[in-house]
Amino acid sequence: MHxxxxxxTSEEDENDFWGCAQEARGLFSPLEEEGWRQVEWVGSAPEGGLLASLDHIGGRRAVAGNAYLDVLDAEGVSMGSYFVNDVTVLAVRPSPLGTDLVDVTVRMWCDxxxxxxxxxxxxxxxxxxxxTGRWQERDAAGRRxxxxxxxxxxxxxxxGRPDAPAGTVFTLDGRHIVDEDSFYCALGEAVNGPGGYFGWNLDAVDDCLRGRWGATSPFTLEWQHSSVARTRLVNHPAVQDDTPSLFALLLEIFEERGVEVLLK
Known part of the structure; x- marks a missing residue:
């Protein structure tokens, strides 16, 4: 079994499946320019629009089109999906991973x-x-x-998990909050556990507070070691002399959405 x-899968037709691969080398590498990437689809058995493009390398018909790229779990279930544009076949060769498999090199746009x-x-x-806390080992780019x-x-x-009911108390550990993104990492795990998400900018946090993202307002956020975060969340891209700090903006959003923040 491969x-x-x-x-x-084709973006235009969900029934036009382009196949699976063991690896997508280059998918998570730094961008070449803007959002363009060269990705090697390793150990694949192309189907549909991708298969049809293999015989047209170098021509316009080598462009298979736009697609959804799913990251699969060990059972083949999608864990998440990226939208990719202009998937274009550049090369194809037999794969060392199987006699019936090929390695396909494509260029595509995915930022x-x-x-x-x-x-x-x-x-x-x-x-x-x-x-929790695995994100603490990462630098700024890694946290993003x-x-x-x-x-x-x-x-x-x-x-399968419903939102936590209204009135729930969540504990936010502020000891490792060194910048805006580390706050969002800590908040996501406070609400949704290891690797959890609860916003990655101010607008996204506000959206999450409206429900269906793990918590139901009103709830209580017990912010431990908040003084550490207060000293670090003083800057924000839009901050000017008359603009509140990021720390103050967060407290304002929580208050507007019925969240009681206990600063410890």
Whole structure:
């Protein structure tokens, strides 16, 4: 049985399945330019529109089109999906992973798959995302990638679990909050557990507070070690002399949505 970690499906027709692959080398590498990437679809058995493009390398018909790229779990279930544009076949060769498989090199536009995200997806796939704080080991770019996977995998990670009822008390550990993204990492895990998501900017937090993202307002947020975060969340891209700090803006959003914040 072939390992299936990634799948492609046409954006135009959900019945036009383009096949699975064991690896998608280059998917989570730094961008070439803007959102363009060169990805090697390793250990694949192309179908549909992708298969039809293999015989037209170098021509216009090598462009298979737009697609949804799913990251699969160990059972072949989608954990999350990226939208990719203009998937174009550049090369194809026999794969060392199987006599009936090929490795297909494509160029495509995808700006959502951030460098470092692949490691986070693998934690989820392997069932090793079982404790909070794994994001603390990452630098600023790594924390941003962590948040992106938390967002794209949110439905998968919460499948079958209802929102916590109104009145729930969530505990937010502020000791490791060093910047805005680390706050969102900590908040997501406070509400939804290891690898959890509850916003990755101010507008997204406000959306999550409206329900269907793990918590039901009104609730209580017990913010431990809040003085540590207060000293670090003093800047915000829009902050000017007469603009509240990020810390104050967060407290304002929570108050407007009926969340009682207990600063410890």
């Amino acid at each position: 390992v299936r970690n990634y799948a492609l 959502q798959a951030m460098p470092g995200s692949g490691e986070v997806w693998e934690l989820i796939r392997a069932g090793r995302l079982t404790r 990638a962590w948040l992106s996977v938390a967002l794209w995998s949110h439905r998968y990670q919460r499948r």
